[in-house]
Amino acid sequence: MADRLTEIEEVVPTRRRGLPPGVILAAGVLATIVLAATLSRWLAPFPADQMHIKERLTGPSLTYWAGTDEYGRDVFSRTLIGAQLSLLLGFVATAIALLLAVPLGLAAGYCRGWVDELTMRGLDVVMSFPSLLFVLLILSVLPVSPMLTAAAIGVVFVPHVARVARSVTLGLMSDDFIVAAHARGERLSYILFRELLPNLWPFIVVEGSLRFAFAILLGAVLSFLGFGVQPPAADWGLMLSNARDFVDDAPWMAIVPGIAMSLTVIAVSLLGEGLRQHLDPAAAQS
Amino acid sequence: MAALLELHHLAVTYANAAAPLRAVRDVSLALAPGRALGLVGESGSGKSTIAGAILDLLGPGSDIAGKIVFEGDDLRKLAAHQRRRLLGRRIGTVFQDPFTALNPSMTIGSHVAEPLVLHLSLSRRAALERACELLADMHILRPREVAAAYPHELSGGMRQRALIAAAIACEPSLLILDEPTTALDVTVEARILALLAELRHRKSASLLFISHNLGVVRAICDDIAVLYAGEIVEFGPAADLLLRPRHPYTKGLLASLPPLAPGGRHTRLPSIGGQPPSAARYEPGCAFRARCPFAEPRCEETQVLRAFDGRRLRCWKAERVQDWPKVASVVPRVSVMAQNGEPLLRTVEIGRSFRTGSGLAALRFSRRLPFIRYAPNHLVAVDRLSLSIESGEVLGLVGESGSGKSTLGRLALRLLNRSTGKVEFDGTDLMELAGSPLRRFRGEAQIIFQNAGSSLNPRLSVGTTLERPVSLFENLGPQERRRRVLQLLEMVRLPSAFRERYPHQLSGGEKQRVAIARALATRPRFIVCDEPVSALDVSVQAAIVNLLADLRDEFGLAYLFISHDLAVVAQLSDRIAVMYRGNLCETGSTADVLMRAFHPYTRMLLASVPGIADKSRAATAGAPLNAPMHDHSRTGCVFQARCPHKIGSICETTRPLLRPLSPTHSIACHLDASPVQ
DSSP states (O other): OHHHHHHHHHHSOOSSOOOOHHHHHHHHHHHHHHHHHHTHHHHSSSOTTOOOGGGTTOOOOSSSTTOBOTTOOBHHHHHHHHHHHHHHHHHHHHHHHHHHHHHHHHHHHHHOHHHHHHHHHHHHHHHTSOHHHHHHHHHHTSOOOHHHHHHHHHHHHHHHHHHHHHHHHHHHHTSHHHHHHHHTTOOHHHIIIIIIHHHHHHHHHHHHHHHHHHHHHHHHHHHHHTSSSOTTSOOHHHHHHHHGGGTTTOTHHHHHHHHHHHHHHHHHHHHHHHHHHHHOTTTTTO | OOOSEEEEEEEEEEOOSSSOEEEEEEEEEEEOTTOEEEEEOOTTSSHHHHHHHHHTOOOTTEEEEEEEEETTEEGGGSOHHHHHHHBTTTEEEEOSOTTTSSOTTSOHHHHHHHHHHHHHOOOHHHHHHHHHHHHHHTTOSSHHHHHHSOGGGSOHHHHHHHHHHHHTTTOOSEEEEESTTTTSOHHHHHHHHHHHHHHHHHHOOEEEEEESOHHHHHHHOSEEEEEETTEEEEEEEHHHHHHSOOSHHHHHHHHHSOOSSOOOSSOOOOOOOSOOOOTTOOOSSOTTGGGOTTOOGGGGSOOOOEEETTEEESOTTGGGOOOOOOOOOOOOOOOOOOSSSOOSEEEEEEEEEEEESOGGGGEEEOSSTTSEEEOOEEEEEEEEEEEEEOTTOEEEEEOOTTSSHHHHHHHHTTSSOOSEEEEEETTEEGGGOOHHHHHHHHHHEEEEOSOHHHHSOTTSOHHHHHHHHHHHHOOOOHHHHHHHHHHHHHHTTOOGGGGGOOGGGSOHHHHHHHHHHHHHTTOOSEEEEESTTTTSOHHHHHHHHHHHHHHHHHHTOEEEEEESOHHHHHHHOSEEEEEETTEEEEEEEHHHHHHSOOSHHHHHHHHHSOOSSOSHHHHTOSSOTTSOSOOOOOSSOTTGGGOTTOOSHHHHHOOOOOEEEETTEEEOOSSOTTTOO
16 A cells, blocks of 8 residues: 555655746736836836927937837836736736626526526627727716726627637536535535636636736727827827827837737736646646 | 449548647448448548548548549549539438438428439429429438428427438448448437338449448448558458457457346456557557557568458468457455345435526417416426435436436435425435535536547546545545545545546546546445446446456445447346336346346337348337337327337327336337337
């Protein structure tokens, strides 16, 4: 018996092993961006709305690291400070989408029958509007505020996330461990949150990271259309929309916030995918 | 005579992140024209990989070494298009799962006609004509209708016949069959085997028949090669090899097969301990030595395949190997059976039907008010069925797929609501239970499933899985709870270190042990075992059957043991109930049902089990080849359309009631007790 046990100890890989390097890199990049956004007030060389009328549309220099815009505002400073609003928008919208959609999807997949029909057909109605149109519809009756914009984006994402949660739940419902839980008389809450939810995590993480990226992009479009962040406040989306008119003369106006946005989106996606693999006990072995 | 197919030192290695997987290590074989060779082994032995290598289906990530010579050409040296031309033309294939092997958007006729158009350049019309002839050759009644049908309209057996027709359409010289009957019911399997045996003689094709089922191979093949861990361990003539196995592994495999005879409470099955070696870890020497009761130090030397006594054997001491050790008979504890005459579980006219095609599809229009009505179709899964199980008793429930066995099991646990009748546990109607009596029932009645993989939550460790039912039913501190988990692991003969493991780190047999431990955790008196060993390999199956028998005797457990495998059921059951289309056909003691079977359906099931001892059995099983496999009659006996002993109109009009033949033996059949022989 003793030698058999030692062999087992050797075979079993420790589950909590180190994170893969890709995840650490992505987490590092994201942490840097968040930190920079938080400390932007002190890090930024200039205030976001300080104009240097004599130095409008100048290229990158030692004073203005990323050049200036049409009012002579420092693009680097605005990118740093604008990160606050953009990241906040991404996080809030994603959180609202997940918090509303995952319980809906779980309920629809678990109950099936009329609960499923009602939820899913209701969400189909929401989904039948183009996302942008639906956000505009919501925002047109609400006062303009960055938080409400984020919330509206989150609501628009609910059907997409709920569908994924529902289909994963439906697949799990036919698994025998759910029947076994019923057979020992488990409460509904235990089955939903202890048996089903952990198996939904990988999908939630991936879906969340995708939605985060989409939310920032949709927020940029809204700012561009004048519904999101209002000038003179700084936001990546707003900066990009302003840069459109000057893209030939001052490409840096678009490039710098564009790079910041891409970097964030890529980091969040990589982090999501890495976490999904790390959270999966089966994948953790190979 | 030159061999049709030769494998020379075939080795297949799959690329893998941790270590390469050596699925096939060194396989040399020769198949002469007109012969049938059986390739037998448990899962992971490399048998399907060999078929994949011959057919060039392994894809990137696999590394093939050695030679595959077919009709004088080394297949691996042929160009891709030349090789493709052989497939379907000279080499026909039939795969395991007839449910996914047919394209759902193509008719059966075009499936069979396609190789004729592609390889023989027949016109579409001529090919379809030929396809109908081929289908008729497969003993398919009304081949034209079948040719025009889509796969979903046919049963599994019919689809497999269509696939065989497509495989032999171009009269190939080699037919590769990869577990062609594994997904089918035993009565269907018997008829497919009879068909294959007949085709072999008519078409003179060579067969490479891959299977894990020794009885099936016996029915078809001339020679058998036994694979273990990617190597051939024994090769020889089928009848001789199965009757007088020489290699320890073959001996163990045959010994672990449950015989089709009442097991009784004293007997246990011999089994092979341990597990096959991982394909990722290569160690020289005999691959089987870790599990071999005859192992000696010399087994660590490399073993070669050598000729001996008309066989080829990979064991240096094959001459001196004794019989596989018998299991000492056990003395069962005084069982708790039948103390007061009150059964533990009783179903009274229990029935359950399912709506099919509900929703909008169920709306029917009519001319009268209210012009529209909601009338979904109903499928009766269990039809007013009455049976009882005593405390400590094992009732075996057998029947083909779709007979309603699992539905009955779920009804007995109130995991499904009944449509009619009632289920009593300890004399109380289950539907009247609520609150704490219901909770107590949930602890006392448990379930084990067929698919051990899906019965464990992949995100919970074994320890967490086992701790949950303990904490749900017993008020224990963390220390005591831990001790109870260790105790449960010990009950199912797993080491305590398994607490830390996750389901994906366990083998199929180990997962099933954990699932059994979880069912035991609530200290049940009754367990529904829903095909608990059907997905396991023979050697593992024997160990699990033994474990269930031990637990039955140790804790006085009552089982409703559901299985399609009569031999396994016979091993464990005190009584057997035979079910067909939601109805009981026959119930009786295990000996009654096996030795004095009366109902034509029971006799058909028994005759269909492919035996090891004699070859003729499967070929002559049950009804003629072209008798209908399904019937949807609403009145009369449910089995009348398939019944070889139907007596007349009474079978069509009156449903036979269960009537006693003896105090322990009852049947539902209009036949007199005497005429069936």
